[in-house]
Amino acid sequence: MFEMDVQIDDIPPSERFAAWRALCEGPMVPMELRSAHEDDFRATMWGMDLGQVTVAGSSFPSLWTQRTAAHIRRSDPELYHLQLNLRGEADMVHGGVTTTLGDRQFMLTCTSLPYEGAIERGRTDELTIGIPPSLLPFPVDDLNRLLGRQLSGRTGIGGLLADVLIRLSAEHTAYRPADTPRLGTVVADLLTALLAHELDGGEAETGPAAFQMAPESHRNALVLRIQDFVRRNLHISDLTPASIAAAHHISVRYLHRLFERQGHTVAAWIRAQRLERSCRDLADPLQSGTPIHAIAARWGFSHAADFSRAFRGTYGMPPREFRLTALAHGTLGTRETHKTHEAHEAHATHGLHVTHGGE
Structure with a gap:
């Protein structure tokens, strides 16, 4: 952090x-x-x-x-x-x-x-x-x-x-x-919900005339609601396009079309979300005692071998090696974090009183 x-x-x-x-x-x-x-x-x-x-x-x-x-x-x-x-x-x-x-x-x-x-x-x-x-x-x-x-x-x-x-x-x-990834998820989700609300026919406070969403925006708002539904149900191993479409009163064909417009399939997006959350939990020191298969099951992977294969294909290493590396270094870091550190170091020479907390 x-x-x-x-x-x-x-x-x-x-x-x-x-x-x-x-x-x-x-x-x-x-x-x-x-x-x-x-x-x-x-x-x-x-x-x-x-x-x-x-x-x-x-x-x-x-x-x-x-x-x-x-x-x-x-x-x-x-x-x-x-x-x-x-x-x-x-x-x-x-x-x-x-x-x-x-x-x-x-x-x-x-x-x-x-x-x-x-x-x-x-x-x-x-x-x-x-x-x-x-x-x-x-x-x-x-x-x-x-x-x-x-x-x-x-x-x-x-x-x-x-x-x-x-x-x-x-x-x-x-x-x-260890708190910061969870807090980041909370802030990002609330920000996304606010923007979706404003795009979903809301009225900005700039004047009396509300701006209405174009059909494209309506589709994107629906995708956002579907994605939120999926995130809340990732633990269900048999989460399928059919069950997702039924929950939103649309056809499976239309669901696939919505995700195709976003550049990915429904199944690929669900798998990416599950892997992302598994990755976060594997890197969490507070969960270092939780078995890898339990973390995989928590996010909807019913077979440990399938999880290991998908994880390696995405992150380039098996889950166990990833966990050991992440816990050894405290964090894997991001490009944005690296930039923030660089900016901090660049400004530290201007006589400012700066205190910062590390990892």
């Missing part, structure tokens, strides 16, 4: 904004920043990796940010960010939409597109989720329709996600490395 806390109050006031700008204008997501408080900039930031998902929080006075096409050409991690405004107001321009975020309102942004933000009406506190597109089961065109819009964090799914993020913020130093 990678965790970071940044405090700049212990360096000279005249150097604080330069230190903050060096942190934010890093190699991963370069941008331009200005502030009316550059002579005495008081701000805090924390962040933590939850597998492929990151959660970060910050608090600052007035701030103007801009990420241009030139910044994007310099570096683009190709991430979506869901920003939750907790206190204050932020004026944002992104995806062709101009938005003012108030308390407990979300906004989705993409690092691959320019944006501009202005915070000029007092101190602002915000939380941000970073997530790669591969974890979001929506076409890019659908996600782009949500960019820059207000999404509610006060009620419903948005309220639930906001509550989870606020709790993470309050207790972000209390979790162990």
